[in-house]
Structure formats: C-alpha cells, structure tokens
Amino acid sequence: MLENLGVPVINSPKAIEIAINKHRTLALLSKNGIKVPYTIVTENVxxxxxxxxxxxxxxxxxxxxxKGLGSFLLKDRDFAWRVLADLRYLRHVLYLQEFLKHGGRDIRAFVVGENVVAAMYRELPGSWKTNIARGAKPKPLKITDEVSEIAVKAAKIVGCDVAGVDIVEVEGEKYVIEVNSQPGWKGIQRVTKIDIAKKIVEYAVREKIKR
Ligand SMILES: Nc1ncnc2c1ncn2[C@@H]1O[C@H](COP(=O)(O)OP(=O)(O)O)[C@@H](O)[C@H]1O
Ligand SMILES: [Mg+2]
Structure with a gap:
C-alpha cells in the first residue's frame, strides 16, 4: 500500500516476495551464474x-x-522415502537439497545497496544449522572481494536494497543458500564497529528519497 502511494519502501514488496521463497531465489541465482547447492523441488517421492x-x-x-526452524537432515534412503511420503500426504511440496559439509560454520554477509557493510562467520561446532537463533556465535570476518561480489550480486538479482546473504563454504567453493530480505543485525553488530542502522539510513536518504 505504501509503495502504491509512492512512498519509497526498503525492501520492495517484489523483492520480499522473491526472497521469501527459497526455491524461487536459488533458481534465479543459479540462472544468473551464482553457485547454489544441488536442489530439487517436487511432489513426486x-x-x-x-x-x-x-x-x-x-x-x-x-x-x-x-531461523533454521523446520529443516532436517536425512541420511537413509528408506527412512527418507517414508518421511517424504508422509510430507506429501500432508500436501507439502518437497524442497530438498544436497548437504554441504561445512563443519559447523557459514558466512552471513550484510548487503546495503552496492556494498557488503558487514560480514561474519556464524559458528556452532557439532551442528549443521548455524543460525544465530539456534545458538551459533558470531565471529568477525574480513570482507573479501569474493564474498562481496557474490553477496552484492545475489542481493541485486533478487532485487533487495538490504539483504543478509547466507553463504556456505566447502573445499574453498562458496555456495549461496539463501537471501534474507528482512535480516536482523543484532548478531552481526556484535562483531563490527560499523553502525549498520546508520548505513541503512544513509543509503535510504541517498538513494530513495527524491529531492
Ligand atoms: N544445503 C545445506 N547444507 C549444509 N548446511 C545447510 C544447508 N542448508 C542450510 N544449512 C544450514 O542451515 C542453516 C539454515 O538454513 P537456511 O537455508 O539459511 O534457512 P533459514 O531461513 O532457516 O535460515 C544455514 O545457515 C546452514 O547453517
Ligand atoms: Mg538462513
């Protein structure tokens, strides 16, 4: 409604609509040359x-x-068949992905406009879900050109002005697993001196407000 009234909105409803759907996001990223894990979406067990x-x-x-809620890991084919068949019985669409063995750590890059303003490792040894909400600890990470390039490109493809891009590293390769269009920054703010809120406000005033 605000957008229809001509009010600048960050992120745009269109970007949020894309980012909120994990498969739609990864399909778009992959089509545009960003590495993503092998993923299938099907109704056929x-x-x-x-x-x-x-x-x-x-x-x-x-x-x-x-927040890592509701996802789980399957390692046995028969067990998988049974669980997926039950999910289908409940009319769930099956969104399935290869497991990337990251060793309990991933990267969150916080994008504002054309820049990654902050980045962190999220570490939770012994766990494959490294969301801060699941107890992972934020660790400082120097923003490299590679991370910056991947994250800014991913946010742009989805159409986000502000985004939290989740990147998993395996054997030196980086894969984007998700673009968050409504990223919190409580965790990441603990490992950077950059004032993230200020960066967002500065960006909004500079890029979105017509003078
Ligand atoms: N394919 C995968 N392989 C390994 N770990 C994964 C994979 N997908 C997700 N994870 C782990 O689970 C966490 C949550 O997954 P994500 O896709 O970002 O969903 P959410 O919206 O719940 O954050 C990630 O931060 C990562 O630690
Ligand atoms: Mg995530």
Whole structure:
C-alpha cells in the first residue's frame, strides 16, 4: 500500500516476495551464474529419492522458513522415502537439497545497496544449522572481494536494497543458500564497529528519497 502511494519502501514488496521463497531465489541465482547447492523441488517421492545421493545426506527444508526452524537432515534412503511420503500426504511440496559439509560454520554477509557493510562467520561446532537463533556465535570476518561480489550480486538479482546473504563454504567453493530480505543485525553488530542502522539510513536518504 505504501509503495502504491509512492512512498519509497526498503525492501520492495517484489523483492520480499522473491526472497521469501527459497526455491524461487536459488533458481534465479543459479540462472544468473551464482553457485547454489544441488536442489530439487517436487511432489513426486519416487523421483526425489531416485535423484538424490544419500552419501552425504539430504537437507529437507520448508520452502518458506527462517531461523533454521523446520529443516532436517536425512541420511537413509528408506527412512527418507517414508518421511517424504508422509510430507506429501500432508500436501507439502518437497524442497530438498544436497548437504554441504561445512563443519559447523557459514558466512552471513550484510548487503546495503552496492556494498557488503558487514560480514561474519556464524559458528556452532557439532551442528549443521548455524543460525544465530539456534545458538551459533558470531565471529568477525574480513570482507573479501569474493564474498562481496557474490553477496552484492545475489542481493541485486533478487532485487533487495538490504539483504543478509547466507553463504556456505566447502573445499574453498562458496555456495549461496539463501537471501534474507528482512535480516536482523543484532548478531552481526556484535562483531563490527560499523553502525549498520546508520548505513541503512544513509543509503535510504541517498538513494530513495527524491529531492
Ligand atoms: N544445503 C545445506 N547444507 C549444509 N548446511 C545447510 C544447508 N542448508 C542450510 N544449512 C544450514 O542451515 C542453516 C539454515 O538454513 P537456511 O537455508 O539459511 O534457512 P533459514 O531461513 O532457516 O535460515 C544455514 O545457515 C546452514 O547453517
Ligand atoms: Mg538462513
């Protein structure tokens, strides 16, 4: 409604609509040359079980979700078949992803406009979910050109002015797993002196307010 009234809105409703759907986001990113984990979306359990390799494990995620809630890891094909069949019985769309063995750490890059203003590792040894909400600790991370390039490009593809881009590293390769269009910054603010709120306000005033 505000956007229709001509009020500048960050992020735009369109960007939020894309980012909130994990599959729509990854499909768009992949099409535009960003590395993402092998992911399938299906309503067919046999197809899902046939196409996936259970050696490393399969991540089952809600298409719409946050804070690591509701996702789980499957390692056994028979067990997977049973669980996925039950999810289908409840009419869930199956959103399935190869497990990237990251060792209990991922990267959150906080994008404002054309820049990553802050970045952190999120560490939770012994766990594969490294959300701050699941107890992961923020650790300082120097913003490299590589992280900056990937995160800014990912945010731009989705159409976000402000975004929290989740990046998983495996054997030196970086994969984007999610673009958050409503990222909090309590955790990341603990590991940087940059005033993130100020950066967002400065960006909004500079780029969005017509003079
Ligand atoms: N394919 C994957 N392989 C390994 N770890 C993953 C994978 N997908 C998600 N994770 C872990 O789970 C966390 C939550 O997943 P994410 O897709 O970001 O959803 P959420 O919206 O719940 O944050 C990630 O930060 C990461 O630690
Ligand atoms: Mg996430």
């Amino acid at each position: 046999n197809e899902a079980v046939k196409r996936l390799s259970f050696e490393k494990g399969i991540v089952v995620k809600p298409l719409f979700g946050s």
